[in-house]
Amino acid sequence: MPHARTETSVGTYESHSTSELEDLTEPEQRELKTKLTKLEAEIVTLRHVLAAKERRCGELKRKLGLTALVGLRQNLSKSWLDVQVSNTYVKQKTSAALSTMGTLICRKLGGVKKSATFRSFEGLMGTIKSKVSGGKRAWP
Template identity: 50%
Template structure:
């Protein structure tokens, strides 16, 4: 006999006899006929139990539906109840409480910031009005208006910037033509 053991893997290919032996092994023969019959019986019992359980479940679902109908419980009322319960759960959660507190704090800080901005803008306008540049501009406008008034025939009394603006507004109100066209034609006739 020849020594063929050179390692774990043989380098020679399988021979016909070896291939025949491999094909003769049937993996399904590991279960006996008695075991197969027991398995078929168990399978049949399980299928019967499943069918029975389906019938019982269908019967219970019908009874459930009848009771809900007699009690006046509709799908809509159940949905409202579930939403109400869910909202209550959300409001009692720590995440909601923390978020609510954070938003409240942010709102207060934003309100304070806008208040500070308003105060700052107001102060800046006051500072600007008291600045030499604005005073110079105001004086130039007042002198220009005074010159125009004196040339047009108004009083040359000058006055403050506010007085000049109010008198200009009054003058423009007096110069507006009447809105009723029949009045203007009657006065000319």
């Protein structure tokens, strides 16, 4: 079955069977073309109306002091706030905090283990253990 392509009002093409065109009578084709012309005219009118409304919107924003930069800043602030309260961000912050705390605790315990007080305590524990175990010292 042969196919033809017809350009639509928005610049795209629709594929249709040429036999469909052949099945239409001359008055039906004229009627469809008239409807198409009216529809395309409506589209143009709507585009003009939309452009006018966008201009009016811009004027009102300028009068209110809402420039594009202010709007962008507000959007960025809101987005950053949304990120901060998101579960993923909170989990990452918690994970980072716990990791940092764990590292600090390890360093502190390492420092305590090297301190003279801990070594003295360790020696005392070794002495007590050797007395309890009957003179056998397990620690070097």
